[in-house]
Amino acid sequence: MKKVITLLVCATLMLGSCADAKKEKTELKKEASLPKYEEEPHSFAQPNKAAIKHLDLDIDVDFEKEIINGSATYQIENNNASEIVLDVKFLEIENVQADGVDTKFVLGSFDEYMGQPLKIDIQNTTKTITIQYKTTNKTEALQWLNPQQTADKTHPFLFTQGQAILTRTWIPIQDSPQIRITYNATVNVPAGLMAVMSAENPKEKAENGEYRFRMKQPISPYLIALAVGDIEYKAISNRTGVYAEKSMVDAVHNEFSDMEKMVVAAEKLYGKYAWEQFDVIVLPPSFPFGGMENPRLTFATPTLIAGDKSLTSVIAHELAHSWSGNLVTNSTWDDFWLNEGFTVYFETRIMEELYGVDRANMLALISRQSLDDEIEGFKATPNETKLKLNLKGRNPDDGMNSIAYEKGYLFLRTLEETVGREKFDTFLNNYFQTHAFSTISTEKFIVFLNENLLSKENIKFNTDEWIYKAGVPDNEAVAKSDKFDKVLEALTQFIANNKVDVKITENWTTQEWVYFVRNFPKDINKKHLAMFDDAFNLTNATNSYIAMVWYEQSINYDYHGNDVDKKIEDFLITVGRRWYVSTIFKAYQQNNKTKEALLIYEKARPNYHSVTINTIDDILGIKS
DSSP states (O other): OHHHHHHHHHHHHHHHHHHHHHHHHHHHHHHHHSOSSOOOTTOOOOTTTEEEEEEEEEEEEETTTTEEEEEEEEEEEESSOSEEEEEESSEEEEEEEETTEEOOEEEOOOBTTTBEEEEEEOOTTOOEEEEEEEEOTTOSSEEEEOGGGSSSSSSOEEEEOOTTTTGGGTSOBOOOTTOOEEEEEEEEOOTTOEEEESSSOOSSOOTTSEEEEEEEEEEOGGGOOEEEESEEEEESSSSEEEEEETTTHHHHHHHTTTHHHHHHHHHHHHOOOSSSOEEEEEOOTTOSSSEEOOTTEEEEOGGGOOSSSTTTHHHHHHHHTTTBTTTEEESSGGGHHHHHHHHHHHHHHHHHHHHOHHHHHHHHHHHHHHHHHHHHHTTTOGGGGSSSOOOTTSOGGGGOSHIIIIIHHHHHHHHHHHHOHHHHHHHHHHHHHHTTTEEEOHHHHHHHHIIIIITTTTOOOOHHHHHHSSSOOTTOOOOOOHHHHHHHHHHHHHHHHTOOOGGGGTTOOHHHHHHHHHTOOTTOOHHHHHHHHHHHOGGGOSSHHHHHHHHHHHHHTTOOGGGHHHHHHHHHHHOOOHHHHHHHHHHHHHTTOHHHHHHHHHHHGGGSOHHHHHHHHHHHTOOO
């Protein structure tokens, strides 16, 4: 009897085991049948049918004709497809091959923002496609600069800017952040120039002008980047260094000499740096951003070179992107806050680690003021102040503003203060490790947040309000700065006494000066503006950030002393950083001075990258 019972128990266990195995197999089959890629509003590609996995790029850079021409060969993941679709915009497609044999291709209808789908016939066994192509004079990612537009004024320069969807204008590609590819590249440039990419880079010029690159970690297409010019390299440590034109390289090296310390601080917070090398190239003034986080090689504006390391938080920001953005990437541009909110939070933590809580809080308070300005600007369209956006049918650049950066940061800082820093840091480390080299949507992030932090710690938090509602919730974390309180006291005192005490300002940082200028009372008069200008020489400020906020206020308050109008014009013609120039042009527009702005813009526009041009055209009501 005992033997029969034993057999029955075994049989029952076996049936249960078989049922469990069958259930597990069914679940695996169901999971495998789910689409790998989410719907993408800014790409024509259909990667669930056929997706690119690796790029071999072979191109020539022709400065005389101002074109790039060559071939892009892709290894593809083919899910029994008869067609693979890529994104292109303003490219001339000359020939396409599938597994080395000519194949049919067609360009679909043109969309203002997205360009065209490049539809290529393939077999269900096709493993590679090769596209022969060249860029055109409409290519938006490329900026060709003549020698006079560079620092040394001896050689031409070229750089690319791919974010958000401009890589398709210089490489035919599936241009979605969900696509992650490795790449190799061979780039031929004129002798005497150096080429660098978001990849393993040379440290010296090649005599024959041929450069070979490898990016072995999979990255999103917007992070593929190229710069070509008469540049030199100077190491800071065995894994950090700077590229710049010869006349600037020493100043750049001195300004960014804390880069290795930044990497060490970042690793201490959120784990090992995954990209081996962290270098920075300072580009000519027309570069449209403070920095661009291209893996292994951050692109940066020369406006960061202040001489006192006061603007290096931008470098900390781009380094932080090595985790939030490059390692864990927003699935679509509707989820852009996942890249930037995390990065501002991480940047602030790096700055706190290196320079103290005061510096970090000052940065946070200035950012909070910028967020208020942005929210005020969206008063008529409050949905623009949500973290999760809906940018379908629009240029994704529309979502690249302080909402993603500063509201995203506030959300995370409020979470940190709610759960405690130690628990929040544990959560972030888990987040980066779990999603490394992958993309994530807002909805998946919320699930991960609930499962790995809020539910786990039994904490209630208004996540949906922060992400899906307009404005800033009432429970926001508030940064405090005694130094900023003293700045406001000094400002009030100077105005009340009609006299400046220069000693009070002797040791002010850039952040204190910016806060001082940005917080002029609404009823300040021109006499006081002249008093400040004479005492502090603000019109001739060599720090670009201080100059920018002073020029904005000069326009706002109709101040014309010390030849400030000429200085503003010179600034707008020589600086192409979008944030700076858009702030000043917006001040002209808001103060009914569009006529003056248009006269300056006519001179400045040829020096701007297309990203900046699109923004300023919109501010000034110029239709292309």
